[in-house]
Amino acid sequence: MTDTTAHPLSADGGSAATGYAQRQALQTRRRRLRRWAWGVPLWLLALVFLLPFAWMISTSLKPDADAFLVPMQWIPEDARWENYTEVLFGETSILPSFVNSVLVAVMRVLGELATATLAGYAFATLPFRGRNTVFIAYLATSLIPAQLLLVPRFVYFQQLGLYDTLWALILPGMFTVLGTFLMRQYFVAQPREFAEAARLDGAGEFRIFSRIYLPSAMPMISALAILTFVWSWNDYETPLVFLSDPEKYTLPLGLTSFVDETGAMAPGLSMAAAVLSILPILLVFLVFQRRFVHAMTESALK
Structure with missing residues (x-):
C-alpha cells in the first residue's frame, strides 16, 4: 500500500517558502506605495514651479494685446514667431x-x-x-x-x-x-x-x-x-x-x-x-x- 500522508518536513518547508514570498510581496507593495506617496507630491510641486516658465514661453508667442487676457490662453491661437526674429x-x-x-x-x-x-x-x-x-x-x-x-x-x-x-x-x-x-x-x-x-x-x-x-x-x-x-x-x-x-x-x-x-x-x-x-x-x-x-x-x- 502507498502511504498518502504528506511528509511533515516538506509541509513545513512549503509553508516557510509561502510565508517568505508573502512577506516579500508585502514589502514590495509598501515600497511602491512609499514611492508613490513621495513621487506624486514632488511631481505636483515641480509642475507648480514650472508654471512661470510655461507662462513665459506662451507669452513669448503672443501679440502684446493677448499677453494679459483673462482667462489666459496657454496655447496661442496664432503663434507669433516674429517676436524671436525681432x-x-x-x-x-x-x-x-x-x-x-x-x-x-x-x-x-x-x-x-x-x-x-x-x-x-x-x-x-x-x-x-x-x-x-x-x-x-x-x-x-x-x-x-x-x-x-x-x-x-x-x-x-x-x-x-x-x-x-x-x-x-x-x-x-x-x-x-x-x-x-x-x-x-x-x-x-x-x-x-x-x-x-x-x-x-x-x-x-x-x-x-x-x-x-x-x-x-x-x-x-x-x-x-x-x-x-x-x-x-x-x-x-x-x-x-x-x-x-x-x-x-x-x-x-x-x-x-x-x-x-x-x-x-x-x-x-x-x-x-x-x-x-x-x-x-x-x-x-x-x-x-x-x-x-x-x-x-x-x-x-x-
Missing part, C-alpha cells in the same frame, strides 16, 4: 548684450577657478604663520553686504578709468570668498600620502598641485564653474551701477530695452528675450550636471 535681429537686438554677457561670464569663471583653486590649496596644505587667522579674516569679509561696497567700488573704478567698461564687472567676480572656501574644504579632505610621496621625490608645490590635487578636484571645480557662470549671467545690480553705455550692456540690462510705443514693457518681446536668455544656463547645467551632483554629494558626505 529680439534677435531687430533694432533692439539682444545679440550685442548676449556677447557681452558671454565674455563677462567666461572671464569671471576662468578667473574664479584660477584664484579659488590656488588660494584653496594654499590655505589647505601650505603651512605658514597665521594661516588660520588670515583664512578666518577672509571669511569674515563675506559678512559685509555687497551693496555697501558699491559706492567705494564706483569711486575706485572711476579713478582707475575702469568705469563703464566690462572690466568693472569682470575683476570683482574673479575673487569670491565662497569659491576659496569650497576649494579649501575640498583640498583639506584629500589624503596627504600622495603629496608627501611626491615631495620626497623632489616635486615642487605647483607640480603637486597641478598633477595630484587638481585632477581629483574636477567635480568640485565643475560645480564652482556652474555657480559662477549662473551668478555672472543673472547679475543685474552690478552692470546697472557700473555701465552707462548701452553698447556695453549685459543681457539682464538688455532685457529692459523692449518697450512699446507708449514706453511700457512689451510683453511678447520681453518674454521672447527672456526665453533666449535662459538657454545658456540650461546648456551649461546639462553639460556639467553629473559632476555638479557628484561634487555636492561628495561634499555633503565629507
Whole structure:
C-alpha cells in the first residue's frame, strides 16, 4: 500500500517558502506605495514651479494685446514667431548684450577657478604663520553686504578709468570668498600620502598641485564653474551701477530695452528675450550636471 500522508518536513518547508514570498510581496507593495506617496507630491510641486516658465514661453508667442487676457490662453491661437526674429535681429537686438554677457561670464569663471583653486590649496596644505587667522579674516569679509561696497567700488573704478567698461564687472567676480572656501574644504579632505610621496621625490608645490590635487578636484571645480557662470549671467545690480553705455550692456540690462510705443514693457518681446536668455544656463547645467551632483554629494558626505 502507498502511504498518502504528506511528509511533515516538506509541509513545513512549503509553508516557510509561502510565508517568505508573502512577506516579500508585502514589502514590495509598501515600497511602491512609499514611492508613490513621495513621487506624486514632488511631481505636483515641480509642475507648480514650472508654471512661470510655461507662462513665459506662451507669452513669448503672443501679440502684446493677448499677453494679459483673462482667462489666459496657454496655447496661442496664432503663434507669433516674429517676436524671436525681432529680439534677435531687430533694432533692439539682444545679440550685442548676449556677447557681452558671454565674455563677462567666461572671464569671471576662468578667473574664479584660477584664484579659488590656488588660494584653496594654499590655505589647505601650505603651512605658514597665521594661516588660520588670515583664512578666518577672509571669511569674515563675506559678512559685509555687497551693496555697501558699491559706492567705494564706483569711486575706485572711476579713478582707475575702469568705469563703464566690462572690466568693472569682470575683476570683482574673479575673487569670491565662497569659491576659496569650497576649494579649501575640498583640498583639506584629500589624503596627504600622495603629496608627501611626491615631495620626497623632489616635486615642487605647483607640480603637486597641478598633477595630484587638481585632477581629483574636477567635480568640485565643475560645480564652482556652474555657480559662477549662473551668478555672472543673472547679475543685474552690478552692470546697472557700473555701465552707462548701452553698447556695453549685459543681457539682464538688455532685457529692459523692449518697450512699446507708449514706453511700457512689451510683453511678447520681453518674454521672447527672456526665453533666449535662459538657454545658456540650461546648456551649461546639462553639460556639467553629473559632476555638479557628484561634487555636492561628495561634499555633503565629507
